[in-house]
Amino acid sequence: MIQEAGLDGFWLDRLLNREEWIKSHVVDAASVAVSRRHRRAKTDRLDGEVLVRTLMAWNRGEPRVCSMVRVPAPEDEDRRRIGRERKALVAERVVHVDRIKGLLFSQGIRDYEQLRRDRRARLDELRTGDSRVLPSRMKA
Template identity: 50%
Template sequence: MQKLNDLSRSPSPLDPDGTLIAVIELSLSSWLVAGIVPGVERQPLKKLAVDESALLKLLHRWRDEAAKAGHHIKRIAVAFEAGRDGFWLARWLRAHDIEAHVIHASSVAVSREHRRAKTDRLDTSLLKRSFLGWLRGERDHCKMVAIPTIKDEDAKRPNREHESLVGEPSRIVNRMKAALIRLGIRGFNPKLKKAAGRLEDLRTPEGAPWVGQNPPGMVT
């Protein structure tokens, strides 16, 4: 029996004759949308501007094409990889009665051929196969990410900011140490209170004084 929170396969049975399937390859400047339309032999591929309304019109147009071919579409399922764009598009699609899913990128097995020839067309083909297997209830194709609400995302923001602030001092210290090591200066602790005042006394292994710009993050 499938667990309630099992995101490795679809909880709903797939009716291939009544389901329009689409995947989206997202980029900064455009979206590449690939579809599987019941009753339509060709598998359409359409490049769109970054426009959610244009995407919805495209899905509805494909639905109408399926209807002309004698297939009544009861379900429109759309998926795209988790990434920079976050979850806003999935929430928007769901608000417009489209079943939307976000694929965990690391859960999709990529062959060596795809690594050698990475293109949007190859990516959408791979996503379609993975998403179709997931919809069929088959394991090991891909895993979905739980789509958070805006409230959930806002709740995570303070934690993210705290983690960033905690990590920033370590990043700056490491940059300072690396800048000095490149000159052969070791054993200098930038975290000491009097570290800035000791910069003038630093010497390279050749005996030359520390000159030039300060290491990143160090202010004298």
């Protein structure tokens, strides 16, 4: 059995390795060779076929066909989870901040910093580029 590294691949590997008759491998998806000459379709069926061919080559003794990864212990994954969640939340905040800046810029407002503590009070003071009060729906 072969699966790509990641949260799903790791718990599946742990589950399958409980059974003595199933040998499970987790592969680094970026290490699997793909043709770079032309664009290829990306479907689960095609990805599954590539993984099966990769596993067969690995079992034949071709070590450079891919990189197998060590499955981390559940405790190690749990330790990394807070960092992953923070990284995702920071990225999400950047998207929201950029969206707000874009909406305000469309009204001619360039100097509003939405991460400051006094942002709500400053929101009431904002004026559009042509000196109008910020529209209520935009403010909401």
